[in-house]
Amino acid sequence: MNGAHDLGGMHGFGPVEIERDEPVFHHEWERRAFAITLASGFLGKWNIDQGRFAREQMPPAEYLATSYYEHWLFGLQKQLNDLGLVSHAEVAARQQDPAAPAAPVTGGRVLAARDVEKALRTSRTSKADEDVAPRYKVGDRVVTRNIHPLGHTRLPRYARGKRGIVTLDHGVWVFPDTAGNGLGRKPQHCYAVRFEARELWGEASTSRDAVYVDLWDDHLEPA
Amino acid sequence: MSHDHEHGHHHHHHDDDDVQEHREHGAPLTEVELRVRALESLLVDKGLVDPAALDQLIDTYETKVGPRNGARIVARAWVDPAFKRRLLEDGTAAVAEHGFVGRQSEKLVVVENTPSVHNMVVCTLCSCYPWAVLGLPPVWYKSAPYRSRAVIDPRGVLSELGVSVPAHTEVRVWDSTAEIRYMVLPERPAGTERMSEEQLAELVTRDAMIGVARVRA
Numbered sequence A: 001m002n003g004a005h006d007l008g009g010m011h012g013f014g015p016v017e018i019e020r021d022e023p024v025f026h027h028e029w030e031r032r033a034f035a036i037t038l039a040s041g042f043l044g045k046w047n048i049d050q051g052r053f054a055r056e057q058m059p060p061a062e063y064l065a066t067s068y069y070e071h072w073l074f075g076l077q078k079q080l081n082d083l084g085l086v087s088h089a090e091v092a093a094r095q096q097d098p099a100a101p102a103a104p105v106t107g108g109r110v111l112a113a114r115d116v117e118k119a120l121r122t123s124r125t126s127k128a129d130e131d132v133a134p135r136y137k138v139g140d141r142v143v144t145r146n147i148h149p150l151g152h153t154r155l156p157r158y159a160r161g162k163r164g165i166v167t168l169d170h171g172v173w174v175f176p177d178t179a180g181n182g183l184g185r186k187p188q189h190c191y192a193v194r195f196e197a198r199e200l201w202g203e204a205s206t207s208r209d210a211v212y213v214d215l216w217d218d219h220l221e222p223a
Numbered sequence B: 001m002s003h004d005h006e007h008g009h010h011h012h013h014h015d016d017d018d019v020q021e022h023r024e025h026g027a028p029l030t031e032v033e034l035r036v037r038a039l040e041s042l043l044v045d046k047g048l049v050d051p052a053a054l055d056q057l058i059d060t061y062e063t064k065v066g067p068r069n070g071a072r073i074v075a076r077a078w079v080d081p082a083f084k085r086r087l088l089e090d091g092t093a094a095v096a097e098h099g100f101v102g103r104q105s106e107k108l109v110v111v112e113n114t115p116s117v118h119n120m121v122v123c124t125l126c127s128c129y130p131w132a133v134l135g136l137p138p139v140w141y142k143s144a145p146y147r148s149r150a151v152i153d154p155r156g157v158l159s160e161l162g163v164s165v166p167a168h169t170e171v172r173v174w175d176s177t178a179e180i181r182y183m184v185l186p187e188r189p190a191g192t193e194r195m196s197e198e199q200l201a202e203l204v205t206r207d208a209m210i211g212v213a214r215v216r217a
Helices: A028-041 A048-056 A060-065 A068-082 A088-096 A113-122 A197-201 B016-024 B031-045 B051-064 B067-079 B081-089 B091-096 B144-152 B154-160 B197-203 B206-210
Strands: A141-144 A163-173 A188-196 A210-216 A220-222 B107-112 B117-122 B170-175 B180-185
Touching: A028 A068, A028 B031, A028 B051, A048 A068, A068 A088, A068 B031, A088 B031, A113 B051, A163 A210, A163 B107, A188 A197, A197 A210, A197 B144, B067 B081, B067 B091, B067 B180, B067 B197, B067 B206, B081 B091, B081 B107, B081 B180, B091 B107, B107 B117, B107 B170, B117 B144, B117 B154, B117 B180, B144 B154, B144 B170, B154 B170, B180 B206
Parallel strands: A210 B170, B107 B180, B117 B170
Antiparallel strands: A141 A163, A141 A220, A163 A188, A188 A210
16 A cells, blocks of 8 residues: 555655664563564464554554554554454553453464564564466566555555566565465565666666665566 | 653654653553553453563563674674675575574575675665564664665765765665565774674674664774
């Protein structure tokens, strides 16, 4: 979807400000939001692409006015609510009253403390084992599709309808543009595609610079 | 607890000083604090998360996994040409030799900065970042200014951050739109020929491994 998350190439957000000696978390609630998001992901009720798509559906004005872990929280609440695990009404009630009831649910596989280390070490989200033939080889000239789906896509707006060159073949991966929309894994090759800065941004750009975007077979056409 | 400083334009709920003051006077928590607390308690009551697992997840990324991992990799590559070759050929396997594997690093590609090529890494769509070697991303990496500008004006961003890239050097920006994660192998600074691998690792910063800083001797 053409949401506020798709930021590449926008103007007006001001300078990049690097905080010196930045802590990993700035607030206790960020620690909790981070941990419940990760732990809930291990329930196996949604894939990583559906998780991203949930965050992308935050209304644009709200997305741009909130911090990163608030985006995570929005996505987590949306998934839990939509899947009938924790409703928005339950959360609202608990905010008012810590003793407000929790409707029972039939759980998935719950991440136990003793399994955390192994789960983090071995977790695989998107690499596919299927043997799928690549449609392109390194050095091929391609043009990206000009698509504007309402659902999830990993083809950023700034790189649509642009000519590039396949630079690395990353092997076979789950396709987010289907997996993120609940339409299956559709495993296929993913490549680093090189776009010259001038192809993306016009003649005023520096002629020798380039942007590499990781894209899948279904994003590309032969050029 | 860590100092309460929220970045950039995200002063959405309260001024952080206000939050601090409210806490000191026992005043109510902010809306987002209440919401997280309510959600966590519901997840625990429903048996969907194990509270001890939450603590362990936080501890892992707050104290165990961080940019020191990546710095060790960089220092090794600087002193060991065979390791550097393996690292650039197959980053995933090379960092696995050091035990750095796992979440947000299913496949790692390491790109080398040289006098002719300067690489930098961004995720314009979200915040993809090589957790296994750099830990969790800093706020600026996840924020709109960097995500919007890195691809359209990388030289401007670098210049503001004090990195001047000569006109004859090619800038390559890697937008992490898949599950492949990128790390920059920065240039080894001059005058470090006599340093040990451990001393070299001390010089390597997180920002240099994202490609928005140089390593200084």
